[in-house]
Amino acid sequence: MGPPPTLPTSHSFSSPSPKTLQETKTPFEIRFALLSSLSIQNHGMRHLKGEIGVVSKADGSALFEMGNTRVIAAVYGPKEIQNKGQQMNNNEALVRCEYSMANFSTGDRTRRPKGDRRSTEISLVIRQTMEACILTKLMPRSQIDIFVQVLQADGGTRSACINAATLALADAGVPMRDIITSCSAGYLCTTPLLDLNYAEDSAGGPDVTVGILAKMDKVTLLQMDAKLPLDTFENVMQLAIEGCKAVAQYIREILLENTKQLESRRGS
């Protein structure tokens, strides 16, 4: 679920007035107050914004925003393996990933930005997802480092991190099978919702995160917390996949725009 958000919730969802919150005390009642003020036209995907080349020292870098969630990714590599003991397989590149949240990314200033269980788990998830799409066999005995930092957290940080990492890897020129995009979807008040923000995520419904190889239509990441009946799950997963495809379309446009700009600057 994740830490509390910094900013008010997304545009189609009005936060409850202070008077309402004071009257209701128990968690169930607070949740009910939130849900009743939800305007249940599904607002769809939040506003996307991506930028390439934000960290000049890195081989590749990107900034990605999904609504109020802002994430920055930096890729270093391929380079020689630093820690020879970690080198498992001589024929493939080693992919390392580190996920951390800035202290100021959530409402309360967090004490341990990395090293806690959630960060370790998300680092592992991102690493496995990106490893599935990088052509590691082309770069034996090298290492690719992916660093992802959450600047502002408002739900869906996992998905924003994967999208930012894809952009950064493409910027670094690391050969990949396809563009990996990720999006989350949930189910609240019998409605599938796409791209949950923190308030919708903490409302107690399930949260399905999907990562796909966009053009090849293959799923590389599928995670869910809470339980869902199977037919509902299929609807929610399908919605998330459509969201992923929309993100992929946007990411492709950014990459092409960036390449055109670089070419015109280079004068070719």
Added chain:
Amino acid sequence: MVGMMIDGAGEEADELVTPGEFLGEATQLVAGKGAYVSGRSILASLTGRRTITPPTPGSSDNRSTIEVVGHKAHGAVPQPGSIVIARVTKVMARNASVDIMCVDSKAVKEKFSGIIRQQDVRATEIDKVDMYQSFRPGDIVRALVLSLGDARAYYLSTAKNELGVVSAQSISGGTMVPISWTEMQCPLTGQIEQRKVAKVD
């Protein structure tokens, strides 16, 4: 909408592609750099411009090669058979350690470790090689990559006429001039030092 025609020169104009995009059939084209084969189709693996190079005349395969040229080529990695430029860091009794700095005239982003073993310094009388009379720390050498080597370093060889020490500094600090296959002379003091010299054209 993705991949607009930029050149406008016709249907074969080079277009911009992103990873995962379909480039052609594997039966008609050969996948070059920046492209890979998946099943029967060739897909792009980098973001960049798609280029098709016609097949080399005289080759058995008459398919064109399709490549994707990215704007940021990821740093060079030594491959067996490539010529590298390296700086000697440590000279020991049976081998010399080097830092690989350039691969095939392209600088690397981060240094790789290489090792030149006693038997790979020259082609003749390999058991009588004295490492201290072939290399000194700080020398710039041109070498050939033999193999990926062990976990610590690439294996390099200087056992050819055009391989060996390209540039070296004498004890007095001047850049030395090669005077034979095994000797270099300092222009400041006239002192002659022993190296395994490369024949530079």
